[in-house]
Amino acid sequence: MITAIAGGVGAARMLRGLVSVVPAEDVTAVVNTGDDIVLHGLHISPDLDTVTYTLASAIDPVQGWGLEGETWNAMEALDRFGGQTWFRLGDRDLATHLYRTQRLSEGAGLGDVTDEIVRAWGLRLRVLPMTNERVETRVTLAADGTEVGFQEYFVGERHSVPVRSIRFHGIEQAAPAPGVLDAIAAADRVVVCPSNPIVSIGPVLAVPGILDAIAARRDDVVAISPIIAGAALKGPADRMLVELGHEPSVLGVARLYAPFASTLLIDVADEALAGAVAAEGVRPVVVPTIMRDAETSAALARAVLAAYS
Ligand code: GDP
Ligand code: CA
Numbered sequence: 001m002i003t004a005i006a007g008g009v010g011a012a013r014m015l016r017g018l019v020s021v022v023p024a025e026d027v028t029a030v031v032n033t034g035d036d037i038v039l040h041g042l043h044i045s046p047d048l049d050t051v052t053y054t055l056a057s058a059i060d061p062v063q064g065w066g067l068e069g070e071t072w073n074a075m076e077a078l079d080r081f082g083g084q085t086w087f088r089l090g091d092r093d094l095a096t097h098l099y100r101t102q103r104l105s106e107g108a109g110l111g112d113v114t115d116e117i118v119r120a121w122g123l124r125l126r127v128l129p130m131t132n133e134r135v136e137t138r139v140t141l142a143a144d145g146t147e148v149g150f151q152e153y154f155v156g157e158r159h160s161v162p163v164r165s166i167r168f169h170g171i172e173q174a175a176p177a178p179g180v181l182d183a184i185a186a187a188d189r190v191v192v193c194p195s196n197p198i199v200s201i202g203p204v205l206a207v208p209g210i211l212d213a214i215a216a217r218r219d220d221v222v223a224i225s226p227i228i229a230g231a232a233l234k235g236p237a238d239r240m241l242v243e244l245g246h247e248p249s250v251l252g253v254a255r256l257y258a259p260f261a262s263t264l265l266i267d268v269a270d271e272a273l274a275g276a277v278a279a280e281g282v283r284p285v286v287v288p289t290i291m292r293d294a295e296t297s298a299a300l301a302r303a304v305l306a307a308y309s
Contacts, residue, residue: 001028001183001187001188001189002018002027002187002188002191003027003028003029003183003187003189004018004028004030004192005030005190005192005201005204005214006030006031006032006047006051006193006200006204007031007032007193007195007199007201008047008050008051008195009054009064009234009235010194010196010200010226010233011031011047011050011193011194011200012051012055012059013194013297014224014291014301014304015027015051015193016294017291017298017299018301019055019124019125020294020297021298021301021305022301023124024124024125025124025125027126028125028183028187029051029125029128030128030129030130030180030183030184030204030210031047031129031130031204032047032199032204033047033048033110033130033131033135033203034130034136034150034202034203036136037149037150037151039084040078040084040089041101042098043097043101044087044089044097045114045129047200048129049093050064050065051127052123052127053065053067053121055121055123056121056122056123064234066088066093067090070091070092071091072091074089074091074094075088075090087155096117100113109177110177111129111132111177111178111179114127114128114129126179126183128177128178128179128180129177130174130176130180130207130210131174131175133173133174133175135169135170135203135207136149136169136170137166137199137203138150138168139153139163140163140164140165140167141157141161141162141164142161142162142164143161150199154236159235162239162243163236163243163244164243166198166202168202168203171207171208175208176210180207180210181210184214184217187217188220189222189304189305191221191223191224192221192222192223192257194224194225194226196226196232196235197237197241197253197257198237198240211260214260215259218259218260218261218262219262221261221262221263222261222262222304222308223257223261223264223265224264224265224289225250225253225264225265225266225270227248227249227250227252228267228270228290230248233290249273250264250266250267250270250277250284251273251276251277251280254280258281258282261282262282263282263283263285264277264282264283264285265284265285265303265307266284266285266287267288267290268286268288268289274286287303
């Protein structure tokens, strides 16, 4: 049994590797929902969908989000009315949000709805949202102190503006979704996927009870650094670390993760920092960590498993 803490793209690639080297039914992903947004009255869960679509081999390989071969008729039609089209939703992707919203309005929990969607895609791993409650990652911009929703920062501003602070609205009232704490406690191994430490892994850890549950498993927790040679492969993780006072390197990641992870996989490009990582009390394992395709994802998954022995 492996339980993985997951954000979006980096996590999805890691999970795809894991299910190719162990039976998929032995893998549980606990996924960030702080990025969730309601648009057009629809409940959109970007990280849950990125994980599902990637594992179903249905993800758009160029964008890294959304469905491959997608069409955009609904967005074009919406433009006529001056509707909200800054957050692009493809025609087939819309069906996921329609279904999720309908089921939630019937009173189903997000965990149950996620399970229905994952099974409908024919997947055998278990995918759990971090919580069934509504938690919103909110970003205060450095320039003028205005606070915006995560997607307004990430998509609307193309994450190109400096950040002053981050908070997770609603987190105090949130509880781990059914199955989350058990999945962490019962797992043989807990994997922290290569995702943005602040806005992907951060919200999951902030749900009351989850950090303690993971820290209790520290000896069995292996994390993969999303930062390679001082940079994120994609997205704002490196800049965000700097803006919030952390070191934008595997060392910064080691300091953030030391309370709950005993081992950190760092890229071969960061071999020179292995000693500094060890000095933070985290065992470094130096391996290639860039997942370009199914084979490199599988190789990283094997390295994760080997890190336990
Ligand atoms: P998002 O929710 O889609 O923005 O994605 P995540 O939070 O899961 O991932 C963003 C982070 O994952 C970035 O910092 C990337 O550098 C990192 N990442 C993406 N792909 C890889 C990969 O193949 N290897 C490693 N080590 N990190 C990756
Ligand atoms: Ca995300």
